[in-house]
Every structure is written in structure tokens, then in C-alpha cells.
Amino acid sequence: MDLVVTNLGDHTISILFGWGNGDFQAQIKYEVDREPNHVMSGDFNNDNKMDLAVLGRLSNHMDVLFGDGNMTFPIRKREPNHVMSGDFNNDNKMDLAVLGRLSNHMDVLFGDGNMTFPIRKR
Incomplete structure (x- = not known):
């Protein structure tokens, strides 16, 4: 069992394997966008390695950290304020549904298994 902790004060998350x-x-710290307050894990790129989606409390961004299996996570930026994951289109690839903090819409980002979410439905 591993643990991920959000650190509001220094804009990081701590991962404790x-x-x-x-x-x-x-702990291993990763810098993320402003005041992280929500973390979700899942295999977002279908590589059998755990990835993390981190939402910032005061931003319109989500950091997606793709695990490489060696306890490191390169960071990619996205733009919502609430997130849930699942295989929404039944293609055996993890997808993300995200809600915008400053708008009244939800985006569904369909994962392609290659660390990107190219198809976006509103």
C-alpha cells in the first residue's frame, strides 16, 4: 500500500511508497499547481503503471502525473476542478471526466493509452 498526501502550503504532493x-x-515530493486538494489514481495510459490526477483548489488546472514504474511521475497539465476516472467508452483505456470550476460544463477526455487524452466531448 502506498500513500499520496496533498501539501497545500508548498504546492506539492508527497508520495510515500x-x-x-x-x-x-x-516521502518523494512533486510540485503541482496551486494548493492541491484532490488526488485520484488510475492507469490513465494503459501501461499497467499507476498514474495520478491532482486538482488544485485555487486553479483551473489538473496535473496528471504518469507513473513510469520506477517511482517517478512526469507531469502533464490539464484544466478542470473536479475529476473522476473510468472507461467511459468501453475501449479498455482509462478516461477522465472533468468539471470546470468557473464554468457550467463537464468535459470527457477519452484516453488513447499513450499518455494523452486527444478526444474531448463537452
């Missing part, structure tokens, strides 16, 4: 015995390795 579990040893499997109830203890955790030292």
Missing part, C-alpha cells in the same frame, strides 16, 4: 509491512519509504 509502502514497504509492504506497514512502514513507508521516505
Whole structure:
């Protein structure tokens, strides 16, 4: 079991990888957009590695951190304020549904399995 913690004060998240015995390795911090307050995990690019979607409380961005299996996560930016994941179009690839904080719309981003979400439906 691993743990992800949002750190509002320094605009980071901390990832603590579990040893499997109830203890955790030292935290690894990743800088994200302003005041992260929501994290969702899933395999968003179908590579059998866990990825993270992080929403900022005071921004219109979502950071998507794609796991590489070596405990590192390159960051990609997106633009909502609430997110949920699932395979919404039944293609065996993870998709994201996102709500805009300053607008009254929801976007569905269909994952292509290559770390991008090229198809966007409003």
C-alpha cells in the first residue's frame, strides 16, 4: 500500500511508497499547481503503471502525473476542478471526466493509452 498526501502550503504532493509491512519509504515530493486538494489514481495510459490526477483548489488546472514504474511521475497539465476516472467508452483505456470550476460544463477526455487524452466531448 502506498500513500499520496496533498501539501497545500508548498504546492506539492508527497508520495510515500509502502514497504509492504506497514512502514513507508521516505516521502518523494512533486510540485503541482496551486494548493492541491484532490488526488485520484488510475492507469490513465494503459501501461499497467499507476498514474495520478491532482486538482488544485485555487486553479483551473489538473496535473496528471504518469507513473513510469520506477517511482517517478512526469507531469502533464490539464484544466478542470473536479475529476473522476473510468472507461467511459468501453475501449479498455482509462478516461477522465472533468468539471470546470468557473464554468457550467463537464468535459470527457477519452484516453488513447499513450499518455494523452486527444478526444474531448463537452
